[in-house]
Structures are given as C-alpha cells and as structure tokens.
Amino acid sequence: MTEGIGSGTAAVPDVSGLPSVRWPSPMQVDLVADVPAAGLFLGTDRAGRPAALPILQPRAVRVGMLGAPAVSAVLAYRLLAVGCQLTVITYGTPYWANLYTKVGTNRLAIFDRPSQWPTAAAGPPGSGQPPQVLLLDYPTPPPRWLGEGPWCAVIHASAALPPESEFWSAVDAMLLTGPGYAAAAAWRWRRPDAAQADELRPGEIALADKDGTRPVTFPLAQAEREIVG
Numbered sequence: 001m002t003e004g005i006g007s008g009t010a011a012v013p014d015v016s017g018l019p020s021v022r023w024p025s026p027m028q029v030d031l032v033a034d035v036p037a038a039g040l041f042l043g044t045d046r047a048g049r050p051a052a053l054p055i056l057q058p059r060a061v062r063v064g065m066l067g068a069p070a071v072s073a074v075l076a077y078r079l080l081a082v083g084c085q086l087t088v089i090t091y092g093t094p095y096w097a098n099l100y101t102k103v104g105t106n107r108l109a110i111f112d113r114p115s116q117w118p119t120a121a122a123g124p125p126g127s128g129q130p131p132q133v134l135l136l137d138y139p140t141p142p143p144r145w146l147g148e149g150p151w152c153a154v155i156h157a158s159a160a161l162p163p164e165s166e167f168w169s170a171v172d173a174m175l176l177t178g179p180g181y182a183a184a185a186a187w188r189w190r191r192p193d194a195a196q197a198d199e200l201r202p203g204e205i206a207l208a209d210k211d212g213t214r215p216v217t218f219p220l221a222q223a224e225r226e227i228v229g
Helices: 069-081 095-103 182-189 192-198 222-228
Strands: 040-045 050-053 060-066 085-090 108-112 132-137 152-158 173-176 204-209 212-217
Touching (some): 040 069, 060 069, 069 095, 069 132, 069 152, 085 095, 095 108, 182 192, 182 204, 192 204, 192 212
Parallel strands (some): 060 173
Antiparallel strands (some): 040 050, 173 204, 204 212
C-alpha cells in the first residue's frame, strides 16, 4: 500500500508503462556551440540573429561605408556609447553638430575640412587609454597607414567607391546603406552572395566581409533618430 503525503513516506509513481531510453555516452553527443556575434551591434539579420560589426580589435581595423551619411552618425553615437575615443573628419555634414549637442563628451572631437590627416594612437583596455576610432565623412579616402595600431579603427563614409584606393582595397568590412553597392562588395571579396546587397528591404543595410554579405535590419533608438533628424 502506497503511503499518502504527510505519512513520512514519499509516494512512488508507477513508471512501468513509460518507454525506455538509452542515453549515449558523452563522447557520442555531437554538440555545436553557437557563439553570438561580438562587436558593435548593428541589428538582426533575416534569420533573427544578432549582427555586429567587429570593429574593436587588438589590431587595426578598416571599415568602408557606402551610401547614406546618416548611418555614420548613428555608428558614431554607438561607438561613443561603448567607450571609444572618436575623432570625426567631416566636409560639413550637419549631423555632427547634432551628435555633439546630444552627447557633450570630451571623447568626441570633430574637425571640419582639416588641412592634414590626424595621427592616432590607442591602447588596449586597462591601459587607461580607450580604443580610438577615426570616422571620415570626407570625399577623399584616407591613406592606408592612417590609424595603424592596436585597438584603433578607421571608418571612411563615402557616396561612391573611391577608385584605386589602397584603403578600400584593404577594408575588413563594408557597410552598404542602400541598394546599388553590391558591385563594391563583389570587387573586394569576389563572393556570389554580394548580390544580396542590392536586394535590401526598407530599414535594412548590408554588412559585407570575407565571410559573406548579410542584409541587416538597422533599428534606431529615439536618441539616434534625433541626431539624424
């Protein structure tokens, strides 16, 4: 006779009708770890996975951005949010005044039509010096040597692919903010999936690198909307 609750003996259920299962040994279990994307968050791809720009590395990183200059202002806002020291070189794009008013930090320096390229030096986390990013909203592509150092990144935002640019021929990633730039990604990495950059839906940008081209939904926070108007 099975004792009830409170009698001091736990009830034992009848499991005789349940199917038996033989579990494999740990060596027979094939596990795949899905490592989440690391870097500056952009949004999500069409499979719902997070998409990030791997821009903060213990080496120099070069990023080319083609299309809407408003996206570069949003990237700048997010880079400041993760603690970067940001220098912007601009040719008069109005978004930067909005950014400066919004953030008001000494980690942001903006130069309008400078007469020479700045130098950049960055240090690893823990050295007292934050990662440094140079963002060039400027028609002339930067020289390849600019920003060559650990934890230093250079972004060039341009309306069109600069011809015969040493910087662009060595970019680690491209951000394509609208259809019409698939040829640029194909020129850099010669991958057939670059065509996806010309099939963007409203609210998407494309992230292209050596691993492929992915459309990414690029959501804007309220503060970012205020910066770009």
